[in-house]
Amino acid sequence: MDRRLLVISPVRNETEHLERVARALAAQSRPPDRWLIVDDHSTDDTHALAARLAREIPFVVALRAPEQPPLSDPRDRLASAAAPRTFNSGLQSLDWRAFTHISKLDGDMELPRDYFERILAEFAADPLLGMAGGLRRELVRGRWHLERVPPDHHVNGALKCYSRECLEAIGGVEERLGWDIIDETTARMRGFRTRTFEDLVAIHHRPWASADGTLRGRARYGASAYIARFPAYWVTARSLKVAASTPAVLSGLAFLYGYARAALRRTPRVEDKEFRRTVRRELRGRIRARLPLTSRAATG
Secondary structure: OOOOEEEEEEEOOOOOOHHHHHHHHHOOOOOOOEEEEEEOOOOOOHHHHHHHHHHHOOOEEEEEOOOOOOOOOOOOOOOOOHHHHHHHHHHOOOOHHHOOEEEEEOOOEEOOOOHHHHHHHHHHHOOOEEEEEEEEEEEEOOEEEEOOOOOOOOOOOOEEEEEHHHHHHOOOOOOOOOHHHHHHHHHHHOOOEEEEEEEEEEEEOOOOOOOOOHHHHHHHHHHHHHHOOOOHHHHHHHHHHHOOOOOOOHHHHHHHHHHHHHHHOOOOOOOOHHHHHHHHHHHHHHHHHHOOHHHHHHHO
């Protein structure tokens, strides 16, 4: 099968990082067939940099995102789903179905040289694999941290790759907070597998949730959990883990606050009943997998 890879990077104010991201893509052992850099009305020289990269690297195309209705919260672009909206504008700028795989890549994510070669090989080896990606390593307060995610349940939205069939089956990327939880859960509902490959590690040059404030990012994560129908007991337990992140304790409280605020505001949630059943069934399975064998036998 002739595989064709489309990469789309929604970017805003990424002059500090975009060039090294581009050099990493140009050095890929299996480079993209097309890379769309879609500038979301940056206030720095991001678009000019993208235009220069497009002249230097054959597969790069520099675009400006079209004018859109005002964001629901201009102070928090991520909560207002600016990234998926910009990604979709890139997707709609060409015949994306002419590509077999579509990847979203943030403009501050430096990939290892064999990243796309390895990802495409994983898709080729597993016809049911619909969504895949690697892990992020970040420099936080002078120390490198490697993120940990449940590998069969979460693929980070900053470096997520879809098969064309999967992207079509889930109806594309939703322009709402929590999009990167909604898409992977829907993919599994549709019979696809999702997978994070823990030996594929990218360097994230801007720590997670730091684009507009770390604590605001933690609160946004809590709100996403509410939108995606994660139950309160899971959120409470999860907050203990988040509390170990920087800043300690406050991160967990911000996560809980985001969930509670979304509930009090009655933020619209995913209404699909099958989606809600899938979320709860998968959480029960993850909890059971962590129990000792004797406990599992008692609850079985």
